[in-house]
Amino acid sequence: MTLTDLGVLYGIGGVASAALVRRFTGKPRRESATSFLLSLLLWPLWLPIALASRKPSSLVGARLSSDTEVALLEAHAAVRGTPLEPLLPRQALDRILSELARAGERHAELSELLARRHFDPKLAEARVARLTRDGAPARTLSSARLHLDNVERLAALRARDQRTFEELAELVLALRAQLVLAKFSESSASDVQGIVGEVWARIDVLGTTLEPASAGAYMAGPAAFSDLAESQAE
Amino acid sequence: MFQETVQVLERLLRSPSQIAKHCAADEDPRALFLASLCATLLGAAAFGGVLATSRGGLQLLYSATKVPLALVITLVLVVPALHGLAASLGQPLRLSAVVSLVLAATGRAALVLLALSPVVWLALDRGIGYHSSVLLAAACYALAGLSALGLLWHGVGKSLRGAFVIACFGLVLVPTGAQTAWLLRPFIGRPAQARVPFLRHRESSFADAMYLSALSSQGIYRAPEPNSHPAPRGATNLADDAEEAP
Numbered sequence: 120m121t122l123t124d125l126g127v128l129y130g131i132g133g134v135a136s137a138a139l140v141r142r143f144t145g146k147p148r149r150e151s152a153t154s155f156l157l158s159l160l161l162w163p164l165w166l167p168i169a170l171a172s173r174k175p176s177s178l179v180g181a182r183l184s185s186d187t188e189v190a191l192l193e194a195h196a197a198v199r200g201t202p203l204e205p206l207l208p209r210q211a212l213d214r215i216l217s218e219l220a221r222a223g224e225r226h227a228e229l230s231e232l233l234a235r236r237h238f239d240p241k242l243a244e245a246r247v248a249r250l251t252r253d254g255a256p257a258r259t260l261s262s263a264r265l266h267l268d269n270v271e272r273l274a275a276l277r278a279r280d281q282r283t284f285e286e287l288a289e290l291v292l293a294l295r296a297q298l299v300l301a302k303f304s305e306s307s308a309s310d311v312q313g314i315v316g317e318v319w320a321r322i323d324v325l326g327t328t329l330e331p332a333s334a335g336a337y338m339a340g341p342a343a344f345s346d347l348a349e350s351q352a353e
Numbered sequence: 354m355f356q357e358t359v360q361v362l363e364r365l366l367r368s369p370s371q372i373a374k375h376c377a378a379d380e381d382p383r384a385l386f387l388a389s390l391c392a393t394l395l396g397a398a399a400f401g402g403v404l405a406t407s408r409g410g411l412q413l414l415y416s417a418t419k420v421p422l423a424l425v426i427t428l429v430l431v432v433p434a435l436h437g438l439a440a441s442l443g444q445p446l447r448l449s450a451v452v453s454l455v456l457a458a459t460g461r462a463a464l465v466l467l468a469l470s471p472v473v474w475l476a477l478d479r480g481i482g483y484h485s486s487v488l489l490a491a492a493c494y495a496l497a498g499l500s501a502l503g504l505l506w507h508g509v510g511k512s513l514r515g516a517f518v519i520a521c522f523g524l525v526l527v528p529t530g531a532q533t534a535w536l537l538r539p540f541i542g543r544p545a546q547a548r549v550p551f552l553r554h555r556e557s558s559f560a561d562a563m564y565l566s567a568l569s570s571q572g573i574y575r576a577p578e579p580n581s582h583p584a585p586r587g588a589t590n591l592a593d594d595a596e597e598a599p
Contacts, residue, residue: 153387161390161425161429163429163432163433164386164428164429164432164452164456165386167447167448167449167451167452168382168383168386168449168452168453169383170449171382171447171448171449237378
């Protein structure tokens with residue numbers, strides 16, 4: 120194999136890497152040019168870096184927020200300029216959208232954080248178990264348990280937000296349909312008011328943090344959390 | 354971005370342990386990668402340029418291009434080896450962490466070369482001989498290499514096992530780097546040479562050249578042993594062509 124053959128193979132590898140990096144990373148244009156050049160020329164070094172630094176592709180919360188936002192805008196458009204507009208006025212819509220955007224960002228940040236190895240609840244739990252088994256000093260064990268508690272709370276917060284996003288998405292779809300129906304059938308707005316109230320309740324949940332007791336219930340399972348949530352609501 | 358790069362460069366020199374932790378942590382490695390690459394290219398280019406000051410002319414440009422090139426080619430070749438060695442010897446690291454670590458270590462070495470450039474320049478300006486300048490350059494590479502190894506050791510794990518991984522990696526890195534640089538000679542350029550070539554013909558190996566160059570610096574000139582790579586036409590003494598490698 121000559122130097123030219125090696126060069127050709129390296130070039131093919133560079134083109135394939137550039138395509139791969141472009142496929143898997145969505146970057147602003149300026150950064151994309153740098154990434155493209157590095158993928159082409161220094162692909163054995165840049166490829167692992169570019170792929171390691173890409174954002175998690177399945178930010179479900181963000182996607183759901185986006186669908187929900189579209190549905191909310193359509194719901195508002197359906198009642199704008201009609202007697203039903205006070206049910207979903209522009210100011211309320213703006214506030215809901217702003218709360219959704221903020222909660223979506225928090226959810227994305229949490230998801231990214233919890234994707235890291237150091238924030239894996241199972242690893243943290245295994246570490247506590249190992250330290251207990253090895254008879255580690257009390258202070259070390261206490262720090263490990265504290266880490267486990269914190270990681271579990273973060274995981275519970277993400278799970279709760281995820282569930283709230285899903286519920287909110289369904290509620291907003293129902294609200295949109297109900298408003299359109301009320302507009303065309305001139306039916307009562309009482310059902311709509313109920314759904315709007317539910318939407319606000321979910322928005323409020325997204326803006327709150329999680330109490331340790333709730334976190335423990337979440338880690339125990341959704342059923343246990345539902346029981347706890349019901350008892351708190353009562 | 355610029356400020357971040359400068360901060361990384363400062364940390365490369367002052368806090369190798371922090372840089373090693375950054376590489377091992379699951380953080381965005383792009384800033385460190387770009388800063389280390391800049392340090393490698395600029396530091397090595399400056400040192401290459403200084404090496405060629407005794408010859409001057411086109412050799413300045415050639416050396417400033419070839420020293421960084423030799424480092425980058427070596428990195429491309431040896432990174433998978435460190436990843437494999439670390440994994441098989443019980444110190445597994447992610448591939449992106451290995452790339453960041455090796456590139457950061459190279460960037461640190463290049464910064465050390467940059468710091469040593471004025472000393473080499475002064476020595477060349479004082480008129481030290483060609484062969485002595487080759488040995489001086491080799492000593493600078495060794496010093497820079499030691500600083501890089503320190504960072505690597507922090508990254509792989511500062512333990513006996515980590516040292517073993519680094520030692521095994523050295524067995525891959527040193528011959529690969531030396532032979533890569535040997536293929537890209539000349540870096541200093543002989544003052545008596547009328548024409549400055551970008552690359553020389555393939556001949557012998559780095560180890561033979563260092564041995565003969567050391568003898569030549571003491572005034573002992575020997576003809577090269579016959580080998581599998583015939584010398585190009587007009588080449589009579591391998592020691593005259595021998596040069597250092599980054």
